Amino acid sequence: MELYNELIRETEGLLAGRPFRRWDYEPQQAWEDTGESELVLLRDAAYELGGSGKPAVHFTCVTTSPALVEKDEVLLWGPDLRELKRDSPYARIALLRVGDIESDDGDDTVAYNAIKDMEFVRYHVFPKGYMLRFSAESGREQVRLSKRALRDGISFRQVGYDFICRYRENSNVLAVKLIFITAPEGPYEALAACGRRSTEITRTLCTILDGLPMDCSACHLKPVCDEVEGMRELHFGRSAGEGSRRR
Numbered sequence: 001m002e003l004y005n006e007l008i009r010e011t012e013g014l015l016a017g018r019p020f021r022r023w024d025y026e027p028q029q030a031w032e033d034t035g036e037s038e039l040v041l042l043r044d045a046a047y048e049l050g051g052s053g054k055p056a057v058h059f060t061c062v063t064t065s066p067a068l069v070e071k072d073e074v075l076l077w078g079p080d081l082r083e084l085k086r087d088s089p090y091a092r093i094a095l096l097r098v099g100d101i102e103s104d105d106g107d108d109t110v111a112y113n114a115i116k117d118m119e120f121v122r123y124h125v126f127p128k129g130y131m132l133r134f135s136a137e138s139g140r141e142q143v144r145l146s147k148r149a150l151r152d153g154i155s156f157r158q159v160g161y162d163f164i165c166r167y168r169e170n171s172n173v174l175a176v177k178l179i180f181i182t183a184p185e186g187p188y189e190a191l192a193a194c195g196r197r198s199t200e201i202t203r204t205l206c207t208i209l210d211g212l213p214m215d216c217s218a219c220h221l222k223p224v225c226d227e228v229e230g231m232r233e234l235h236f237g238r239s240a241g242e243g244s245r246r247r
């Protein structure tokens, strides 16, 4: 699965040269997960990540490359949760290394379903006092943080471990690089553009797997295929595979 590799490189390029902190995964240090959604009322909130109309970016990329996602780790660009005093811009990027999720008979739906399963993880992580809110339309991921969680010492390191723990429940996931960004200077606009491209890649994959006819000259997905290495080969290869299966 190399479709997202260019996007991963671009994301890392956007963050290169900026100061950051990094922690290896320690599962026993993960922040408590309530196992179900928890309401943090406004009066109990310290602040919101992505609140007051500030950026709130999230996207997921999948790769099979150990060079791009070497091991389980959490990285943070910007202030940690206890260093923030008010609403802040925010981005969370999940880079997942997977095993061979393409099936032997060339059935790409296996790969697509594996990616969807991984994306669903974001809706099943419930760090205590860290209320996640999503907008499917805009792709925003906003967080309301409780005063109590701050008093109890919550940190991105521990919240990141909770996310990694949930991603790693999927046997296809071999390593997770989880990136948090709260630096006031961003670069949120460029990251949001990367997020839109990640969504486009996943949607294009979905449309191809739904059996889109192979006519690039009349296809509305051409801009994506022109840009994403491997997408066109995937569609053509899939059609050839279907042909050989039919024969």
Ligand code: SF4
Pocket (backbone or CB within 6 Å): 208, 212, 213, 214, 215, 216, 217, 219, 220, 221, 222, 225, 231, 232, 233, 235, 236
């Ligand atoms: S390979 Fe061609 S037909 Fe297939 S999705 Fe891309 S542009 Fe469309």
